Amino acid sequence: MSQTFQPFWKRFQQDKSAREAYLLKIQILRHIRDFFTQRGFLEFEAPILQPALIPESYLDVFATEERRVGLEGKESRPLYLLTSPESFSKKMLVAGFGSNFALTKSFRNGEALSGKHMSEFSLLEWYEKSKNYEDVMRTTEELFRYIAQKVHPEAPDFLVYQGKKINIAEPWKRISINNLFKEFVSVDLEETWDIETRAFSVKLLAEKIKHLPITVEEHTTWEELFHQLLLTYIEPYLPQDVPVIVYDYPHELSPLAKPKRGETVKELIWAERFEVMIAGLEICNTFTENTDADLQVKTFEAEIASIEAKGKKSYEFDYDFIEALRQGIPECSGNALGIDRMVMLFGDIKDITVFDFTR
Amino acid sequence: MTDQIRKNMYIMYNNEPNFITEAEFYSPGKGSAFTRVKLKNLNSGRVVPFTFKSGEKVEELEVNFQNMQYVYADDNNVFFMDKSTYEQYELKRSLAEQYLPFMKEGEEYTIIMYMDTLISIKFPPQVTLEIIETSDAVKGNTSTGAMKDAILETGHKMQVPLFIGVGEKVKIDPETSAYQGRATE
Structure with missing residues (x-):
């Protein structure tokens, strides 16, 4: 990644590929709008300034201060840049609006210094009322095919990214997290579930991976081992010639998702969540949304405890979101999709920072 | 031991000397931070991806650099000579394979040694x-x-x-x- 500062307007003057990347992004934004509007989705305009955010222990936020002046005097309060439109869109569903989408800038602090992350990025979130995550898998496939038809109609069945040819026309490959762990690391994660504590156990998982060169220390968490295994032994070996839908994540890593229906509901082991990986890029994160206010209180508490344990900067928590759930949110499923990464794929762009105007 | 994992570092990993050919900070959307690396095993020459937890300590190897003359290579090894002692050393061919097409017999190269074993060549970038x-x-x-x-x-x-x-x-x-x-x- 280049750290030399060059004003973006000069970059656009000199670099044809940077100009093309920007034009492609504008074009794709329009096609996304068309796709959802044609399907009867309502477009939301999510507010950027938020008085409170849903606690998510792995996110760092941008905080600012609002100052207002009146005859009565001055007042000020903290406000935060939205990390995603999720809370807003779900409250609007509670308010009685139907299936919807929002194209919005979102902001996350403390992101990795890499060619795949930006502090300010373009996010698409859509919510499908009365649908579950399997329905959204199909919508996601259709959205990619629709955009491919529009931006390269001469070859709509394929994406070519960094020398990899990806077939998006056939149904995408679907595989659950636990099947990936069984296949690539010979570990059944359900066997690392501790029925006493009703949580995943780092001790049980550590025992199963003794043969691997993975260090387990006293402070190592189950989540760390889970991701270390996923990143080391699974992700690099996923198919590169088709998009891969990885589904059913651990519920404790998916606090806003609905626990998976079926035999494991009572234990909260899995959540109805999927991510799509295309040519090694993580493109989106989707849940069947949790509608249970009591469960959401518990995950709020767990996330807040985790924020405190990590010594992270705290912020106002969005308890109003729980109030909204308590009043009753319709069954729905939502997808958060990184538009910049989608444009990278369609434009065969290696580095996301072509869309970063601050560097 | 260090938790400052970076590119071009020699470490002991899984009881074998390894060279970090690539390193990148990585944070999954809903998880802790990690350092993703590519490790070149200095016994086998094989390169594999690996992930270290953020803050995880690794044993950094103290390596020595020494100039040696390239003598010849056979199917398994590349032979060098220390011109000051005339002592001959060997480096596994798999660890030098990528450089061999550009090496001239009789030329001096900077050899990287760990303990008394040759583990790599510090090859010029051009x-x-x-x-x-x-x-x-x-x-x-x-x-x-x-x-x-x-x-x-x-x-x-x-x-x-x-x-x-x-x-x-x-x-x-x-x-x-x-x-x-x-x-x-």
């Missing part, structure tokens, strides 16, 4: 070698990008632009084996 065989140079247009076969003085066959002739020296990036330009002396 080497200059003479062309000993190629078709006649095509004068004139130097911008077309068309390439032809040529043989280096090391015996390695590679692609060079049409205007390069026998006896000329070219610059090469040994990491990618790519032609980088005509050497002007």
Whole structure:
């Protein structure tokens, strides 16, 4: 990644590929709008300034201060840049609006210094009322095919990214997290579930991976081992010639998702969540949304405890979101999709920072 | 022990010496931070991806650098000589394979040693070698990008632009084996 500062307007003057990347992004934004509007989705305009955010222990936020002046005097309060439109869109569903989408800038602090992350990025979130995550898998496939038809109609069945040819026309490959762990690391994660504590156990998982060169220390968490295994032994070996839908994540890593229906509901082991990986890029994160206010209180508490344990900067928590759930949110499923990464794929762009105007 | 994992570092991993060829900070959307690396095993030469937890400590190897003369290579090993002691050392061929096409017998190279074992070559980022065989140079247009076969003085066959002739020296990036330009002396 280049750290030399060059004003973006000069970059656009000199670099044809940077100009093309920007034009492609504008074009794709329009096609996304068309796709959802044609399907009867309502477009939301999510507010950027938020008085409170849903606690998510792995996110760092941008905080600012609002100052207002009146005859009565001055007042000020903290406000935060939205990390995603999720809370807003779900409250609007509670308010009685139907299936919807929002194209919005979102902001996350403390992101990795890499060619795949930006502090300010373009996010698409859509919510499908009365649908579950399997329905959204199909919508996601259709959205990619629709955009491919529009931006390269001469070859709509394929994406070519960094020398990899990806077939998006056939149904995408679907595989659950636990099947990936069984296949690539010979570990059944359900066997690392501790029925006493009703949580995943780092001790049980550590025992199963003794043969691997993975260090387990006293402070190592189950989540760390889970991701270390996923990143080391699974992700690099996923198919590169088709998009891969990885589904059913651990519920404790998916606090806003609905626990998976079926035999494991009572234990909260899995959540109805999927991510799509295309040519090694993580493109989106989707849940069947949790509608249970009591469960959401518990995950709020767990996330807040985790924020405190990590010594992270705290912020106002969005308890109003729980109030909204308590009043009753319709069954729905939502997808958060990184538009910049989608444009990278369609434009065969290696580095996301072509869309970063601050560097 | 250190938790400052970075590129081009020698570490002991899984009881074997390894070289970190790539390193990147990584944070999954809903998880802790990690350092993703590519590890080159210095016993086998194999490169595998690995992930370290953020803050995880690794044993950094203290390596020594020594200039040695390249003598010859056979199917399994590359042989070097310490010119001050005339002692001969060997390096597993799998650990030097990518550099061999650009190495000249009799030349000195910087060898990386761990304990008393040769583990790698600190190869220059660019080497200059003479062309000993190629078709006649095509004068004139130097911008077309068309390439032809040529043989280096090391015996390695590679692609060079049409205007390069026998006896000329070219610059090469040994990491990618790519032609980088005509050497002007």
